[in-house]
Amino acid sequence: MADAWRWKDTIGDVAERPGNWNIWGYRSSNGLGFHEYLQMAEDLGAEPLFVAHVGMSEKDFAPMDKLEPWIQDVLDAIEYANGAETSKWGALRAKNGHPKPFNLKYVEIGNENGMGYSWGGGTRQDYLPRYQAFYERIKAAYPSIVTIANIHTEPDVSAEVVDEHYYENADWFFKAAVDRLDKYDRKKPKIYMGEYAVKNDGGNGNMRGALGEAAFLTALERNADVVTMTSYAPFFTNPEWQRWQPNAVTFDNARVYGAPSYHVQALFGSNRPDVTLPTKLSSSALPVPTFFAVAGLKKDKGDLILKVVNSSDKAESATVQLEGLQGKLGKGICTTLSAHSLTDENTFDQPKKVAPKTSDLPAYAVGCTHEFPPYSVTILRWTRN
Numbered sequence: 019m020a021d022a023w024r025w026k027d028t029i030g031d032v033a034e035r036p037g038n039w040n041i042w043g044y045r046s047s048n049g050l051g052f053h054e055y056l057q058m059a060e061d062l063g064a065e066p067l068f069v070a071h072v073g074m075s076e077k078d079f080a081p082m083d084k085l086e087p088w089i090q091d092v093l094d095a096i097e098y099a100n101g102a103e104t105s106k107w108g109a110l111r112a113k114n115g116h117p118k119p120f121n122l123k124y125v126e127i128g129n130e131n132g133m134g135y136s137w138g139g140g141t142r143q144d145y146l147p148r149y150q151a152f153y154e155r156i157k158a159a160y161p162s163i164v165t166i167a168n169i170h171t172e173p174d175v176s177a178e179v180v181d182e183h184y185y186e187n188a189d190w191f192f193k194a195a196v197d198r199l200d201k202y203d204r205k206k207p208k209i210y211m212g213e214y215a216v217k218n219d220g221g222n223g224n225m226r227g228a229l230g231e232a233a234f235l236t237a238l239e240r241n242a243d244v245v246t247m248t249s250y251a252p253f254f255t256n257p258e259w260q261r262w263q264p265n266a267v268t269f270d271n272a273r274v275y276g277a278p279s280y281h282v283q284a285l286f287g288s289n290r291p292d293v294t295l296p297t298k299l300s301s302s303a304l305p306v307p308t309f310f311a312v313a314g315l316k317k318d319k320g321d322l323i324l325k326v327v328n329s330s331d332k333a334e335s336a337t338v339q340l341e342g343l344q345g346k347l348g349k350g351i352c353t354t355l356s357a358h359s360l361t362d363e364n365t366f367d368q369p370k371k372v373a374p375k376t377s378d379l380p381a382y383a384v385g386c387t388h389e390f391p392p393y394s395v396t397i398l399r400w401t402r403n
């Protein structure tokens with residue numbers, strides 16, 4: 019608890035920020051503090067998410083009757099992000115260069131607390147009363163804030179959104195892509211897939227991991243009525259301080275490269291539809307599926323986007339049949355991320371060994387076929403005539 023991250027120590031003059039030692043075994047200068055984080059999200063057009071410390075850690079807890087300072091801390095953070103210039107913390111935000119509110123919408127109550135095995139510490143019974151206390155106070159002060167529980171609290175306590183974390187082998191993700199979320203009870207809370215990556219057989223960021231994650235993303239996108247947000251983790255690493263693998267982006271003082279997993283995230287993010295369309299695939303009897311697809315539509319221009327993952331060692335030729343198509347789809351772009359081997363990785367010496375390639379896509383014709391290379395993620399995007 020003594021080393022807990024305190025947002026109030028991360029604002030103001032960088033030279034005066036005390037920094038803190040963290041559980042990953044290195045010191046953080048907090049040069050990227052709370053204000054810079056909010057500013058970065060605004061500049062990127064992304065939604066920031068603040069994670070509230072609930073007074074729990076692996077080694078010690080704040081007793082329930084000593085929880086008030088922790089609750090007040092998150093209320094102050096929301097005021098800093100969203101408060102008027104006339105408020106205490108809103109005035110400090112304005113002084114630091116941002117008079118207008120940042121419009122923070124999401125607050126997660128804890129991180130991996132109550133799981134019984136994680137660094138967040140404690141059991142479900144330890145977490146639930148703390149979650150409830152934070153939830154009630156946040157909602158009383160800021161009803162529009164969307165709160166996120168870090169474990170499934172139902173049926174004991176209601177939750178708006180639940181954060182799920184998965185670090186498994188590739189086969190787990192391939193299997194989970196088929197029906198795990200399709201069978202999710204729609205009466206339960208929405209899901210924020212806050213951390214996930216192929217861990218056990220993902221090497222230092224190999225193609226096997228990228229394929230498993232891409233397959234999983236087809237399921238997350240297909241079930242967008244339940245999955246409100248996703249975020250890959252971890253994202254950045256410096257080899258001199260690496261404590262976890264894989265990571266999406268590796269950098270040092272002069273160089274940087276993205277792992278195949280980074281390219282998967284970039285491809286899915288830049289080809290995100292507004293509407294998900296029903297997708298049917300021919301059934302397979304394989305114990306671990308190898309072929310996955312999801313389709314969607316952009317409302318503004320009518321682009322049709324088809325994402326296909328082929329994790330097998332053979333090319334797969336598939337017929338694309340669109341039902342209920344009105345009008346015509348013109349030429350488009352095919353973007354393919356593929357590798358010669360499941361163990362292929364990018365490195366400082368070969369930063370683009372596995373990288374997306376684009377080609378022209380002919381206008382859609384009824385019953386057209388497309389060959390999907392082995393070990394590949396393919397995005398077919400047709401434009402509306």
